[in-house]
Amino acid sequence: MxxxxxxxxxxxxxxxxxxxxxxxxxxxxxxxxxxxxxxxxxxxxxxxxxxxxxxxxxxxxxxxxxxxxxxxxxxxxxxxxxxxxxxxxxxxxxxxxxxxxxxxxxxxxxxxxxxxxxxxxxxxxxxxxxxxxxxxxxxxxxxxxxxxxxxxxxxxxxxxxxxxxxxxxxxxxxGGSVFDGYQASRLATPRPVSRVVVALGTHERFGFPRLLARLLKVLPPEAEVLWQVGSTRVPRMPAGARVQVPYAEMQQAMREADVVVTHAGVGSALAALRAGRRAIHVPRRRRHREHVDDHQVELARHLDRRGLVVAREADALTVEDLVEAASWTVARTGSVGPFQWTPT
The missing domain is CATH 3.40.50.2000 (Glycogen Phosphorylase B;)
Structure with missing residues (x-):
């Protein structure tokens, strides 16, 4: 290099x-x-x-x-x-x-x-x-x-x-949490699963082929999908798959999406929440060599308990999960207190 x-x-x-x-x-x-x-x-x-x-x-x-x-x-x-x-x-x-x-x-x-x-x-x-x-x-x-x-x-x-x-x-x-101030609420009328954003992260070392392969099976064939796949590769890559998507473009796509599916990374979770979406949050697993440890498992469970994501395992993701995620919206709940730190 x-x-x-x-x-x-x-x-x-x-x-x-x-x-x-x-x-x-x-x-x-x-x-x-x-x-x-x-x-x-x-x-x-x-x-x-x-x-x-x-x-x-x-x-x-x-x-x-x-x-x-x-x-x-x-x-x-x-x-x-x-x-x-x-x-x-x-x-x-x-x-x-x-x-x-x-x-x-x-x-x-x-x-x-x-x-x-x-x-x-x-x-x-x-x-x-x-x-x-x-x-x-x-x-x-x-x-x-x-x-x-x-x-x-x-x-x-x-x-x-x-x-x-x-x-x-x-x-x-x-000091507080970056996820403070978000709250999910169920929609009176669920969105159709017609526009989907898939964000698998941009890590150069770790791909997520299990999730990509599963999504290719369960996503409706007529759905319009933005694929951000990073280093992930499978034998038959989806048309239009991109390694990275600029922040502004990704935020706009998530705001317009009916469903957002992400790996269980902090950045992807925040992007979906800012866009008002309760994402399907899928953790990478160390045993599948998808990350160095299982911290994404803990984060997915934590955010699921808070009602901010729909946590699912890659091999168990279903069409019903897509419908469930499309039934929610997320919004800020007023002002959020300062982070508790000592800046001097």
């Missing part, structure tokens, strides 16, 4: 981005908060939590370059770091080298991250320079911290927050 140093990108609206500049060039404004997250669910969480963090100063994002990050963060200043996959030591080291250059200039006084390994890469040089570090564990972690959470807990001057009351305690403070 060819490594490129981190670059600063200032978004200029829907028309695109201006030319990249090396980090060494002096930056003119007084931004103090660096928001760090890998793309996917981690970035979606931090983006949704940001209004509840109560930050008054300007913020800069540090993440990977992807259709999601360019669409979601359009209009904001973004620093693109070298991409790092799940448990990718080489990628984490490249991020560490980029973060050292980024954080040595004294521009930032605070770093906030929702993971994953890029949090460790940025927290290590930040702590060395006396910069406050704040780590918010993913809402998907219902039983305890992730590997990233356990690693950043060893970094000096790092404050730790969980989105699960279940294991809060000690240094881990419960």
């Amino acid at each position: 060819t490594w490129h140093p981190a670059t600063v990108i200032s978004s200029r609206g829907a028309s695109g981005f201006r030319q990249s500049h090396p980090l060494e060039r002096k930056l003119a404004n007084d931004v103090t908060t660096l928001l760090v997250a890998s793309t996917g669910g981690h970035l979606a969480e931090l983006h949704d939590l940001l209004p509840r963090l109560g930050l008054c100063d300007d913020c800069v994002w540090a993440t990977f370059d992807s259709p999601q990050s360019r669409s979601l963060l359009d209009g904001q200043e973004v620093i693109h770091l070298p991409p790092a996959a799940t448990r990718d030591l080489g990628g984490a080291l490249r991020d560490l080298l980029a973060a050292r250059g980024l954080l040595r200039g004294g521009r930032f006084s605070r770093v906030v991250s929702t993971g994953a390994s890029v949090a460790v890469s940025c927290f290590l040089p930040a702590s060395r320079h006396g910069i406050a570090c704040h780590y918010i564990e993913s809402a998907a972690r219902r039983k305890g911290p992730s590997l990233t959470g356990r690693l950043v807990a060893r970094v000096p001057r790092t404050r730790l927050y969980t989105q699960s009351r279940r294991w809060a305690g000690g240094r881990w403070r419960y």
Whole structure:
């Protein structure tokens, strides 16, 4: 892989981005908060939590370059770091080298991250320079911290927050959940299952062929389907399958859909909820080599108990489940309280 140093990108609206500049060039404004997250669910969480963090100063994002990050963060200043996959030591080291250059200039006084390994890469040089570090564990972690959470807990001057009351305690403070404020209600007249969005995530290492193969059997043949499949491959791929779909396009498609089917990732769940859809949430399983562990199982069960998703196993998904999901809508229930953290 060819490594490129981190670059600063200032978004200029829907028309695109201006030319990249090396980090060494002096930056003119007084931004103090660096928001760090890998793309996917981690970035979606931090983006949704940001209004509840109560930050008054300007913020800069540090993440990977992807259709999601360019669409979601359009209009904001973004620093693109070298991409790092799940448990990718080489990628984490490249991020560490980029973060050292980024954080040595004294521009930032605070770093906030929702993971994953890029949090460790940025927290290590930040702590060395006396910069406050704040780590918010993913809402998907219902039983305890992730590997990233356990690693950043060893970094000096790092404050730790969980989105699960279940294991809060000690240094881990419960701050609230990114899923707070959503409520599902049953429709008087269910929607027909005629427009469907399928979002299997964009992980380069882990596909989800069990779910894709099952959907090809149970989806009505006349349904109009947007397929976002990531790295998933099956012998007969559906027509129009796409590796990634930009954030804005995906949100619009979900708002117009009768049914949304997703893997049990935080980002996919949030996208469906924002679109007013109670998605069918299907967890990846470690025993099928669909992820590194079974945290998606816990998240699917948690959100199902809250009534925000219809949790189903990939091999058991039925037409009746599609009809059930089409019978619900989701809305915000008024204002949501601030995330409980200590920003200083």
